[in-house]
Amino acid sequence: MWTDLGLDLEAHAGLMNVLGSFYTDIYLTQTNRPKGMEYLDFVISEVHGLRIEELLAAKAQGRKVIGAFCLYVPEEILIAADAVSVGLCAGADIGTAQAEQVLPRNTCALIKSFFGFKLAGLCPYVEACDFVIGETTCDGKTKAYEIFNQYKETFVLEVPHTKSPAATKLWRSEIGRLVEKVETAAGKKITAANLLKAIETVNAKRAVLGRLNLLRAADPAPISGRDALLINQVAFYDDPVRFTKKIGELCDELEARVAAREGVAPKGTPRVLLSGCPMAIPNWKVPFLVEKNGAVIVGEESCVGERGTRNLVDLTGVDISDRDAILDRIAERYFKIDCAVFTPNADRNLHVREMSARNHAGGVIHYAIQFCTPYLMEAHGMEQTAREMEIPLLRLETDYSMEDAPQLETRIQAFLEMIR
Amino acid sequence: MRAAGLDIGSRSVEFVVIESETGRVVHEREIPTGPAMAEECRLLVDEAPFDRLLATGYGRSLVEVSFGFPTVTEIKAFGRGAQAAHPGCRMVLDVGGQDTKVISLNGAGKVLRFEMNDRCAAGAGRFLEMTAAALRYEIDEFGAAARQGAPGTVISSMCAVFSESEVVGLMTKGSRREDIARAVHDSLARRIVSQMRRVGISPPIVFAGGAARNPCLRHLIEQDIGQALVVPEAPQRIGALGAAMLAAEASA
Numbered sequence: 001m002w003t004d005l006g007l008d009l010e011a012h013a014g015l016m017n018v019l020g021s022f023y024t025d026i027y028l029t030q031t032n033r034p035k036g037m038e039y040l041d042f043v044i045s046e047v048h049g050l051r052i053e054e055l056l057a058a059k060a061q062g063r064k065v066i067g068a069f070c071l072y073v074p075e076e077i078l079i080a081a082d083a084v085s086v087g088l089c090a091g092a093d094i095g096t097a098q099a100e101q102v103l104p105r106n107t108c109a110l111i112k113s114f115f116g117f118k119l120a121g122l123c124p125y126v127e128a129c130d131f132v133i134g135e136t137t138c139d140g141k142t143k144a145y146e147i148f149n150q151y152k153e154t155f156v157l158e159v160p161h162t163k164s165p166a167a168t169k170l171w172r173s174e175i176g177r178l179v180e181k182v183e184t185a186a187g188k189k190i191t192a193a194n195l196l197k198a199i200e201t202v203n204a205k206r207a208v209l210g211r212l213n214l215l216r217a218a219d220p221a222p223i224s225g226r227d228a229l230l231i232n233q234v235a236f237y238d239d240p241v242r243f244t245k246k247i248g249e250l251c252d253e254l255e256a257r258v259a260a261r262e263g264v265a266p267k268g269t270p271r272v273l274l275s276g277c278p279m280a281i282p283n284w285k286v287p288f289l290v291e292k293n294g295a296v297i298v299g300e301e302s303c304v305g306e307r308g309t310r311n312l313v314d315l316t317g318v319d320i321s322d323r324d325a326i327l328d329r330i331a332e333r334y335f336k337i338d339c340a341v342f343t344p345n346a347d348r349n350l351h352v353r354e355m356s357a358r359n360h361a362g363g364v365i366h367y368a369i370q371f372c373t374p375y376l377m378e379a380h381g382m383e384q385t386a387r388e389m390e391i392p393l394l395r396l397e398t399d400y401s402m403e404d405a406p407q408l409e410t411r412i413q414a415f416l417e418m419i420r
Numbered sequence: 421m422r423a424a425g426l427d428i429g430s431r432s433v434e435f436v437v438i439e440s441e442t443g444r445v446v447h448e449r450e451i452p453t454g455p456a457m458a459e460e461c462r463l464l465v466d467e468a469p470f471d472r473l474l475a476t477g478y479g480r481s482l483v484e485v486s487f488g489f490p491t492v493t494e495i496k497a498f499g500r501g502a503q504a505a506h507p508g509c510r511m512v513l514d515v516g517g518q519d520t521k522v523i524s525l526n527g528a529g530k531v532l533r534f535e536m537n538d539r540c541a542a543g544a545g546r547f548l549e550m551t552a553a554a555l556r557y558e559i560d561e562f563g564a565a566a567r568q569g570a571p572g573t574v575i576s577s578m579c580a581v582f583s584e585s586e587v588v589g590l591m592t593k594g595s596r597r598e599d600i601a602r603a604v605h606d607s608l609a610r611r612i613v614s615q616m617r618r619v620g621i622s623p624p625i626v627f628a629g630g631a632a633r634n635p636c637l638r639h640l641i642e643q644d645i646g647q648a649l650v651v652p653e654a655p656q657r658i659g660a661l662g663a664a665m666l667a668a669e670a671s672a
Contacts, residue, residue, distance in 0.1 A: 392533070406478070407519075411536060414495035418531050 001056065005128060008121035015094065015122055016048060019282055026288045030224055032264045034257070036250030037227050043234050047281070048124050051237065055128045058084050064186045067129035069114060070137055071308045071337050072159050074330050077179055079198035079240070081186035086125050087236025088114060088132065091280030093400035095120030102147055108371040109399040110280065111144045118151055125237065126152060130185060133178070135159045137341045138374055155181050161341050168335060175331045192323040199313045199330070205240045208247045209309040215254045216298045217359045220263025222254040225274065225297020226287045227264075232304045233281045270295040270419045273361035275352050275382060277369045278303035283400060286367055289409050295416050298359040301352050302367075303339070310351070311336050340374035348378065349385045356389060362419040364393040365412070392418050422446065423671065424470035425663025426461065426489070427497065428479030429453060431517030431545065432630070433461060434660035437468045440668035443504060448657060453479070453517075458486045474667040476659055478518070492666055494659055495523055495534050501662025502626035503529030505652035510622040513612065513641075513649065514658065515631035517545045520612055522619045535619050543611040545631045547580045551604045554587045555597055562601060563634035569602025576607075583607065602636070609640035616645065623647045628658035 002009055023044060043051070055065050064083040069090060078085040093109065095116025103115055117123035126132065131153040134145035145154045157174050160167035179190050212231065215222055231247060257263065272295050274287065279302060287297055300306060313333045318325050338347040356364060366382050368375040379395045386393035394415040398404055421440035427433065430453060437447040447468035454460050461483050465473065475489045476497040483489045494514075498521060502512040512523040520543045523534045537543040552562040573595055575586050583604070590600045625647060631637055632655035642649055652658060 406481075407536070410478075410493055410495070411534075414493040414531065414534060417493060417496045 001052065002124070005052075005124050006121060007124060007127060011120055012048070012122055015092075019047075019092075022282060022284075026226060026284050027230070030226070030264070032262070033227065034223055034250060034253050034264075036246070036253045037223075037230075039246045039250070040227070040230050040234060043238055044230070052124045052128060054239065055084060055086070055125070059128070059130075064130045064182075065128050066182070066185075067126055067132040069132070069141070070135045071303050071339070072135045072137065072157060072334055073133045074175065074178070074334055075240075076195060076198040076202050076313065076330055077175070077182055077190060077327075079201060080190045080194040081182045081188045082194075083130075083182065083186050086129070087280070088126050088129075089117040089123040089281070090114040091233075091283035091400065092117075093402075094122060103144065106371050107140055107144070108369045110278065110369055110372075111140050113280070113400060115144065115148065118148070131155055133157060137339055138372070140371070159339075159341070162343060163335065168331075171335050172328065172331045175327055175334075179327065190323070192321050192326055195323065195326045195330075196315075196320055199315065199326070201240050201244075203312040205235060205244045206309045206312055208244050208251065209235060211251050212247060212254070213299060213306060213309075213359070215251060215258060218258040218263070219271070219360060220261065220265060220267045220269065221271070221296045221298055222257040222263050224264045224291055225272070225300070226284060226291055228297070229279060229284065229287055229300060229304065230281075232300065232309070233279070235309075236304075265294075265296045270363070270416050271298045271359070271361050272296070272416075272419075273299045273301060273352065273356050273359065273364045274305070274367055275301035275364055276367035276379075277372050277375050279367070280304060285400075285402065285405065286365070286396060286398070286408065286412075289405065289412050290365065290416075293409065293413050293416055295419075298361055299355045301348070301355050306351065306355060307337060307339070307348075340378045345378065349381055352382060352385055353389060356391065361391065363391050363415060365415070366393055366395045368395070368397050370397050370399045421472075421668070421671065422468075422470040423664050423668035424465065424468070424473040425497065425501075425660040425665070425667060426465060426473060426475045426477075426483065427494070427657070427659035427663060428457065428461065428475065428477040428483065429517050429659070430478050430519075431549075432656065433457075433464060433477075433479075434657045435464045435467070436657055436660040436664045437470050438661070438664045438668060440471070440671065443665060443668070445661070448654070448660075450656065458482055462487065472667045472671045474663040474670070476663040492663055495521060495531055495536075497659045497662035497666065498628060499523050499525050499531045499662065500529045500665045501658035501660070502628060502652075504661055504665050505628075505658060506624060506626050506650050509624045509626045509650070511616075511619070511625040512658075513616060513625060513627050513632075514629040515545050515612065515627075515637070516629045517549075520544050520615060520629075522612075522616050524619050524622060533619050535615050537611070537615065543608065543615065544580075545629065547583065547608055548604070548631060548634065548637075550580060550584050551587050552601075554584050555591075555601060555604075557597075557601065560633075563605070563636040563638075565598055566601035566605045566636035567639065569596065569598035569600070571602060571606065573599045573603035574606075575600075575603045605634075605636045605640055609637055609644060612637075613641055613644045616641075621645050621647060625649050626658070627651045628655045630656045632656075 098119035099112040099115035480491040627649040
C-alpha cells in the first residue's frame with residue numbers, strides 16, 4: 001500500500017517510531033484518563049494504517065478524497081458530493097531541509113511542515129488525495145500554495161480579509177466556484193438533498209465537540225486538555241459519523257464523571273485557556289508542558305478547537321429544496337470564523353472572554369507559531385482583553401522543534417506560580 | 421532554622437544560606453557552571469548545613485532529579501530576592517548569562533507580569549562576554565572602558581553571534597576600541613529597555629544579575645528610562661537569596 005502511495009518507506013518507519021514514543025510519553029502516562037479515550041488511542045495507532053486503507057477503499061469505489069489545510073474549506077460541500085474530506089499533516093518538524101529548498105527560512109512551522117511532509121514523501125493522506133484545497137488566509141499560505149500546486153493539484157479558495165458587504169459577496173461566489181470544482185472532480189451533482197444530509201452529519205460532529213467543551217467547565221475537569229486537543233485533531237480526518245458516535249459515548253462518560261465530581265486532576269487545579277494558532281497532529285508540546293507542570297487546559301480558542309467547531313450551519317427558515325439558499329447558509333457559517341487574518345477581528349477577543357468565563361480559566365496562554373504575523377500581532381489585543389478580565393496572559397512564540405522546551409517550561413512554570 | 425537557595429545559572433552557580441527567622445545571610449558562595457554540574461552542586465551544598473533548600477535557575481531540574489531538591493522558577497525567586505534586598509521594589513531587571521528577565525511586582529514580592537528574551541543571547545550577559553573577548557577586554561573592565569567611548573558607533577544585529585562579527589567588522593574599519601565597546605553597550609541597553617517597556621516601567625527597580633555590576637550598562641539604561649536602578653550588594657545572588665527566602669517561608 002505504502003509503495004503504491006509513493007511514500008519514502010524508511011523515513012516513514014522512522015516517523016512512526018518517533019510518533020509512537022512521543023505519544024506514549026505525552027498521552028499514555030496520564031492518570032485518570034476517561035475510558036472513552038481508548039478509541040482515540042486506537043485511531044492514532046492506525047493514523048497511518050486503517051484510516052488510509054479506508055480512504056483507498058473509498059477511492060476504489062469511485063469516491064474522491066479531497067484534502068484541506070484550513071477551517072474555511074466547507075466539509076459539507078465535499079461530503080455532499082460523496083467525497084471524503086481530510087485534514088492534512090502539518091504539525092511536525094519534518095522534511096524541514098527539503099521544505100527550505102523551496103521556501104524561505106523565515107516561514108512558519110506549519111507551512112514548512114505541510115511542504116516537508118509532501119516533499120519528504122511522509123504523508124499518506126496527501127498522497128491519497130485527488131486534489132487539495134488551499135485558501136488565501138495568510139500571505140505565507142497564499143504564496144506557498146502556488147508552489148505546492150507544482151507537486152499536488154491545489155484549488156485555492158479566496159478568503160477575503162474583511163467582513164464588509166463586498167467581501168461577503170466575494171466569499172459567497174467562492175463557495176459557488178468550489179461547488180463547481182467539486183462537482184466536476186467527483187462527477188456528481190451537489191443537490192439540495194445531499195447538502196442537507198451533509199449538513200446534518202457535520203453539524204452533529206460540531207455539536208458533539210460543543211458538548212465536550214461545555215463539560216470541561218466542571219471543576220475537577222473531567223478530561224485533560226491534551227486529550228481534548230487530540231479529539232479536535234482527529235475530528236479533521238476521521239470518518240465523521242463514527243467519530244460523532246464515539247465522542248458522544250465519551251461525553252456520556254464525562255457527564256457521569258462530572259456528576260460524581262471526579263476528574264483528571266484534583267479540584268482547584270490551576271485552569272488555563274489556550275488561545276491562538278492551530279495545533280495540528282502531533283503538535284502537543286505546549287499542552288504537554290502546561291499539564292505536566294500541574295495545570296489543566298480547559299479550552300482551545302484555536303482552529304483546532306472552538307474556532308472550528310462553535311458555529312453550526314443554521315437552516316432556520318430556509319427553503320430546503322433551494323440549493324442556493326442552503327449554500328448561502330453554509331457561506332454564512334464559514335464566514336463567522338474569527339481567523340486573525342481578518343480586520344477588524346474583535347470576535348476573537350469576545351470568544352476568549354466567553355470561553356475564559358464559561359470554563360473558569362485562571363489564565364490565558366497565547367500561543368503563536370514563530371513568523372505567524374497575524375496571531376503574533378493579535379497577542380497585543382489579547383493582552384488588553386486579559387487585563388480587562390483581570391487574569392494573567394502569557395505570550396508564547398515557538399515552533400515545532402523541541403529545543404526550546406526548557407525555556408518554555410520556565411515561562412509556563414512562572415505563569416502557573418502566578419495563577420495558583 | 422537554616423534555609424538555603426541554590427541558583428544554577430547558565431554561567432554560574434550561586435549558593436546562599438540564611439537564618440530563617442531573620443533572613444540574615446550566614447553563608448554564600450559562587451562557582452562557574454561546569455560540565456559536571458550535579459557533582460559540583462553536591463559539593464557546593466555540602467559546604468554549609470541547612471534544614472531546607474529550594475533550587476532555581478536553568479539547571480534546577482537537574483538537582484531535582486539527582487537529589488530530590490524542590491524547585492521554584494527563577495521568576496519567582498528573583499521577585500522574592502529583590503523584595504528582600506530592597507523592600508517595596510516594584511520591578512526587577514535581571515541580566516543573566518543567557519537570558520534577561522523583567523518582572524513586575526506588586527510591592528510585596530508577588531509577580532504580576534514578566535518577560536524573558538527568546539532563544540537568543542543578544543539581550544543577555546553572554547553577549548557582553550563574547551564582545552568583550554573579541555575586543556580583548558576583561559569582563560570587569562568592559563563597562564568602564566565603554567564609558568570612555570563616544571556615542572555614534574552602531575551595532576545593529578539582533579543576534580549575539582552576528583553582533584560579534586559586526587564588532588570584528590568595526591575593528592577592521594579602524595573604529596576606536598572604546599567606541600565599539602560603547603556601541604555594544606548601547607545595543608544591549610536598547611534591547612533591555614524595550615523589554616522593560618513591554619512590561620511597563622514601575623520604580624523602585626532592582627537591577628540584579630552579574631551584568632548589574634557593569635557601570636556603563638546601568639548608566640545607559642537609567643538615562644533611557646529616566647529612573648534610577650537599585651543595584652544590590654551582590655546582584656548576581658538575588659536569585660539564590662530569593663530561593664532561600666522562599667524555602668524559609670515554606671518551612672515556617
